[in-house]
Amino acid sequence: MADTAIANQENIKPESLDKPNKPSSGDDQHFRIIRTLGEGAYGEVLLVTDKKNTNLMAAMKVMNLQHSKIAERECKKERVIQQQLTDAGNHPNIIHFIGYRVDGTLMRLFIEYADGGELFDQIEPEKGVESTWKARHYFRQLMEGVKFIHQQGICHRDIKPENLFLTKSDVLKIGDFGLATLFFYDNKERILTMPCGTRPYASPELMNKSYRAQPTDIWSCGIVLVAMLSGELPWQAPDRAEESFRVWIDGEKGIEKKNPWSKMERQALFLLKWILNDNEKTRATVDQILTHPWCTERETIASLTTNNTSRPNAKRHKGNNDDSPVGLFSQPLHSHRGIATSPIARGDVDMAAASRVAFSQPATIESLLLSESQMSQSQRLEGWDALSKLARRMTRFCVTTDVDLTTQKVLSVCQAHGVTVHYKTPTEMVGTQRDVSFIVTIYQMSTIHDDDLVMVDFRRSRGDGLEFKRIFHQLRSDFSPIICEMGTNWLEQHGLTKSQMPPPS
Structure with missing residues (x-):
């Protein structure tokens, strides 16, 4: 009954929640856990490798379905969305979904391992990323990935540097779809009402509990660009009670002389004024952003990617909505008891399916x-x-x-x-x-x-x-x-x- 409810609310076909796993390789102990990569609201993310071919690497997200009924529902929804994105095509700017299995109260999602770390790691406080051209390189890939997600009728709702991953060849990949939802289904767009995400990256309309999917993700991308260009976030929340936000929205004279805006070139500032527009109806679209002069400058840099196939207290909070019984601002990350973290953990996902993310070791x-x-x-x-x-x-x-x-x-x-x-x-x-x-x-x-x-x-x-x-x-x-x-x-x-x-x- 719970599966059907979430399927109806998120416009996911109910039968997809019970979709069988990919075939087992027949070896129930053929991958090895290397180390913990991160902790999440419902479990941990572990680095695993194929015992027979150690160049095949994957990230294994272990989620405790027993944490709560909401946790079980959200975990299943995340798996369905990741599967849907992968079935639509292995886009180079999306973390690929490899497979999953359920053992009792534990669900294991096997996803692509991005060996270049998280985008935030390349952002130095008060400075930003190393150069403007590198910020452009990352940002264009981010927009290409968001374009693909939206084409599948999916809204991410938690775009931020901590959820953007890099390969060592600097291909950016969008990951962590724990708060994602379907907004377009059966040729109909759904207006969303669940307040979720991380406050400094959230759009103004999202905080007001009624918003369109695509513009809210685009706003978050704009905040990511500010962070990359300046090494700081423009405000702690998109609220007129906060002076820095009010001054930006009102377009007060001389704002370009204040931080973080003073750290940006003129063309980037023009683009951000279009993206960080509090009117979602006139906010820049993905296609408009990708064809903006700031993004198309040195176009060959961005094209290499596709071919090469903050403030403190930025918490996620809860609120009520129509998406689930309890709204979900992504929770502070922590691990839970009962999560399998030992190298003796079992699994039957065919690691050969991870060949598209094979790890290449420098000689x-x-x-x-x-x-x-x-x-x-x-x-x-x-x-x-x-x-x-x-x-x-x-x-x-x-x-x-x-x-x-x-x-x-x-x-x-x-x-x-x-x-x-x-x-x-x-x-x-x-x-x-x-x-x-x-x-x-x-x-x-x-x-x-x-x-x-x-x-x-x-x-x-x-x-x-x-x-x-x-x-x-x-x-x-x-x-x-x-x-x-x-x-x-x-x-x-x-x-x-x-x-x-x-x-x-």
């Missing part, structure tokens, strides 16, 4: 391996090339101290900055400050240029990405005396930190 990485003794059981790679399987992340660096001294240093630095810390393993700890949580993992690296180095890796667990980056920079400054520039530069040169996409010629 030069082979000279550097991580010590198994420094990895938790869920991270142990048992002789595989661990470093090449790390997602690109700018929040890591090398130090000259050994593992024990580095661990002590991490603890003391975090405590000095008011970060609450608790250990997961002897070399992995969780830090929390206000609404931001992150994981710090310490890795022993093998010899590079006759030096034994230790890598310190920070990964956002929950909370606003830009605020996490601000916290990281504060902490990193206290490591300055022991940071090994040679090792840190090596990580960058091998594509393990910053994007290595070359500038246009």
Whole structure:
């Protein structure tokens, strides 16, 4: 009965919720869990690899259906939407859906693994991404992905840098469809009423509980562009009670001289005035954005992608609506008891189906391996090339101290900055400050240029990405005396930190 209700409310055919899984490969234990990639409202996202072919990588989203009836309904809806998008064609700017299985109260979704990390990681606080052309490169791909989603009658409703993923070749992919819904079905457009998403990225009409699908996603894309160009968010919520929002909407004179707008070139500002228009009827459409002079400048940069096939306290809140009994502002990320995180977790999804996201290991990485003794059981790679399987992340660096001294240093630095810390393993700890949580993992690296180095890796667990980056920079400054520039530069040169996409010629 619950399945039928959500199907009717979301315009999804009821029978699709009971669609059988893809055929089993016949091996119920043929993938291996490498490490945790992230935590979600109903479970965790784990990196897995095929035991027979370790170059085949996938992300496995494990969701606890027993969390609540709403959780069960939302998990099933997310699976149906991801399946629908993949069935419509493997668009290069959408995270691909590989398969799923249900074991008792656990649902496992197997999706494409984006080894370049999340977009927010490439955005430096107060600065933005490295260059305007790179922001354009990412933004055009974002709009192409949104165009495809909307063509399938689906609205994402939570577009933000934390839900936009990159490959190491800088292909941007839209992911996390937990709040997505169908807005167009049987040749009819549905007006949405559920307030959801993340406040700084939400459109004004979404906050008023009655909105059209396409314009609200486009507004969110505009806020992402502001973040990429300036390294900050223009407001905490699209509310006239907030001065920064009111000044923008009223078009007060001299606004281009104030942050974040003063950090942008004139053409980008013109485009944003069209996108961040509080009238959804006259807001720019996807096609208008893609043909705008700012987007078409250096067109060859954007075309390479298709061919190469914040503020703190940005929480998600709940509200009532017609989409489900309880409205859903995406919840602060956390893990739940009962989620299978052990390498003995079973599954029968055919990992060969993940060949389209096969992991390619750089030959030069082979000279550097991580010590198994420094990895938790869920991270142990048992002789595989661990470093090449790390997602690109700018929040890591090398130090000259050994593992024990580095661990002590991490603890003391975090405590000095008011970060609450608790250990997961002897070399992995969780830090929390206000609404931001992150994981710090310490890795022993093998010899590079006759030096034994230790890598310190920070990964956002929950909370606003830009605020996490601000916290990281504060902490990193206290490591300055022991940071090994040679090792840190090596990580960058091998594509393990910053994007290595070359500038246009």
